[in-house]
Amino acid sequence: MQHSHTTDEDGFNFMDNTGQEEHDRDMVGIILAVAFIVLAVLFQRTGLL
Amino acid sequence: MNTSYEERRRSFLSCLYSTQEALPGLLAMFFIALFSNNLAGSPNPLTLENLFAWLDGVVGPVNHQPLFQILNSNFVWNPFLMGLIIGNVFGVPDCWKRGLSYIHILMPLGIIMLAPHFVFSHAEKAGLPLILLAFAVMIITATLTLVLGRLLSMDDRHYSTIAGALSTGDPHVVAILMPMLKSRGGQVINALGCILLFGLVASFLLPLLGHALNMDDEAFAVLSVFGIGNTGQMFNAAFGYSYEAGHWAHYVEAVRNALMPAGFLFVFLVMFIRARIRPHDEHVHATLAHKRFPLFVAVFIIVWIAVQFHVVKEPAHLAVFELVKWDFSLAAAALGLSLPLREIAQWGLKGVVLTFASGIFRIALLTLCLLAAAHFKFPLI
Numbered sequence: 001m002q003h004s005h006t007t008d009e010d011g012f013n014f015m016d017n018t019g020q021e022e023h024d025r026d027m028v029g030i031i032l033a034v035a036f037i038v039l040a041v042l043f044q045r046t047g048l049l
Numbered sequence: 050m051n052t053s054y055e056e057r058r059r060s061f062l063s064c065l066y067s068t069q070e071a072l073p074g075l076l077a078m079f080f081i082a083l084f085s086n087n088l089a090g091s092p093n094p095l096t097l098e099n100l101f102a103w104l105d106g107v108v109g110p111v112n113h114q115p116l117f118q119i120l121n122s123n124f125v126w127n128p129f130l131m132g133l134i135i136g137n138v139f140g141v142p143d144c145w146k147r148g149l150s151y152i153h154i155l156m157p158l159g160i161i162m163l164a165p166h167f168v169f170s171h172a173e174k175a176g177l178p179l180i181l182l183a184f185a186v187m188i189i190t191a192t193l194t195l196v197l198g199r200l201l202s203m204d205d206r207h208y209s210t211i212a213g214a215l216s217t218g219d220p221h222v223v224a225i226l227m228p229m230l231k232s233r234g235g236q237v238i239n240a241l242g243c244i245l246l247f248g249l250v251a252s253f254l255l256p257l258l259g260h261a262l263n264m265d266d267e268a269f270a271v272l273s274v275f276g277i278g279n280t281g282q283m284f285n286a287a288f289g290y291s292y293e294a295g296h297w298a299h300y301v302e303a304v305r306n307a308l309m310p311a312g313f314l315f316v317f318l319v320m321f322i323r324a325r326i327r328p329h330d331e332h333v334h335a336t337l338a339h340k341r342f343p344l345f346v347a348v349f350i351i352v353w354i355a356v357q358f359h360v361v362k363e364p365a366h367l368a369v370f371e372l373v374k375w376d377f378s379l380a381a382a383a384l385g386l387s388l389p390l391r392e393i394a395q396w397g398l399k400g401v402v403l404t405f406a407s408g409i410f411r412i413a414l415l416t417l418c419l420l421a422a423a424h425f426k427f428p429l430i
Contacts, residue, residue, distance in 0.1 A: 005136070005389050008143035014074075014150035015234065015387050018338060021054040022153065024064035026345050029157035036162060036372055037352065040365040049364055 066147045074148015082378035085128035089371035097127040112289040118281030121245050124374045125221050125381045132385020141386050152383040156228040157345035159376035164352035165361035172307035179429050183275050183304050187312045191216035194407040203399050205335040206232040209320045210240040217312035218278015220244040229317045230335045235392035243404040248282035256290040267430050268419040270297030276412040
């Protein structure tokens with residue numbers, strides 16, 4: 001049964017997070033997080049922050 | 050008919066979808082975040098945060114604390130509340146849904162960026178005896194909550210979320226544990242409500258206990274910080290006892306903050322190992338969807354270890370924390386939009402029973418330890 005609050009007419013459930021899609025989302029999150037932290041540290045060490 | 054993700058995938062960036070698909074939902078999250086919190090780079094003064102601050106000024110302080118801090122107004126709660134009201138009153142258009150799914154990117158992103166916030170050396174000033182006491186009480190509380198939750202026949206994702214948030218003393222740990230335990234949105238918010246309710250009741254009753262036992266200011270500060278935890282609520286209890294106890298609570302709070310990752314990682318590891326040992330048990334749900342150890346948790350642990358060597362100093366840490374506020378504001382907006390109120394209510398009142406039972410046990414245990422320390426003149430601070 002589709003959940004009208006989280007599922008659209010095409011059956012896309014935005015609260016679902018499994019399989020390859022979950023792996024890819026984790027990867028984007030990890031890359032962004034590490035990039036933000038590294039950039040903040042680099043900016044500080046070079047006197048930009 | 051919708052094509053599956055695997056069919057449309059070209060690279061790992063396919064999870065971002067096209068701009069046309071994702072933009073409406075992202076804009077919804079963006080504007081809810083923008084009108085909820087005072088975020089870095091946003092000059093908008095018309096925020097829920099400022100409204101609550103104005104109301105705090107009208108009501109006046111309660112035990113030297115702003116009332117809405119005691120009621121848990123913060124950068125996670127405000128956008129969640131706004132999203133919840135908008136989602137339940139007006140509904141969520143289909144065209145928002147792919148954008149809202151960015152919550153699954155924002156969660157690991159925010160959790161890893163939180164790592165520089167937990168620096169163990171901040172707790173050193175309080176001394177080893179207090180650190181060991183806090184650590185022991187945290188692990189005992191988490192273990193007891195997990196056992197009691199099982200005895201109450203609750204869903205394991207629900208009681209483990211409560212265990213993590215209650216033992217660390219920070220209700221927002223429910224959001225950190227959500228992708229780790231694979232908890233449902235309704236369970237997470239139900240757990241958050243239980244922890245907040247317990248903290249609110251305890252923060253007004255704890256000073257009565259302290260006066261009845263004639264505790265000194267330092268001991269009562271320890272009892273407030275580790276017996277309640279949630280910042281506004283523990284300061285409400287400590288300052289409600291005495292001004293000195295409130296000051297000591299500020300001194301001791303660093304210990305709770307530094308130990309927090311150990312608490313939620315303990316709960317996650319217990320549930321992860323349990324799910325690996327009993328994968329076919331119909332009562333095991335928490336972490337079961339993880340086929341292997343989640344990479345974002347491993348990266349969090351690596352970054353957490355790295356920051357102990359003071360790699361991320363001020364103001365880099367502050368800059369990263371401002372990004373965390375943006376991140377969790379957006380994610381909380383999406384979570385609020387996704388939750389019909391009935392989904393929060395469906396997990397019932399067992400969570401309240403569990404939270405109060407474990408929370409009262411923790412206060413009793415801490416009180417006994419503090420009275421024993423006073424009796425034997427053992428200097429905890």
